[in-house]
Amino acid sequence: MSKLQALLFERVNKREVIDFVEGVNGLIAVTANTVYLVRGSFLEKKVVKTYAIKSISSIEIRKPNLITNGHFQIIASGSGDRTKRYSTAFDYAKDENTVMIRSNYEHFLRIEQLIYKQRDKADHVTEIIAPVAVAKEDDDVFSKIEKLASLKERNLISAEEYEKKKAELLSQI
Known part of the structure; x- marks a missing residue:
């Protein structure tokens, strides 16, 4: 178990987590009503951010290529995308709402679809x-x-x- 996973499971019951995926500088975990973004690379302070599923307005995901990492960025209502239109991978790496992707891009795509599915389910119940x-x-x-x-x-x-x-x-x- 990685340090980021250990930090997540200190705060969240393991049984509540539907799925999670780990990237270069953090991980994304999804429960029925909440998305957790746990960040903290080698020199970075470890932080857990929580997003109510209903508050997530969009997700930006970019596939990694041979030269640069990709990214998975959560954009929640009330907090705009603070990165510029022509941002570099370095800009995204600094953004607190972003996890960088080197491999397992398909798993990040599944997480994106799961988040939207859970959000739609919450909207339907409302x-x-x-x-x-x-x-x-x-x-x-x-x-x-x-x-x-x-x-x-x-x-x-x-x-x-x-x-x-x-x-x-x-x-x-």
């Missing part, structure tokens, strides 16, 4: 849950109005109090 939550809120408002009507019928609150509270509750919908 699409299903959000309308259900709104429906529950609406039902909750109507059940409160029914309780108010019951209180009014039993003369526990006045008609004015009922109308005022009913208008307040209906404004929440």
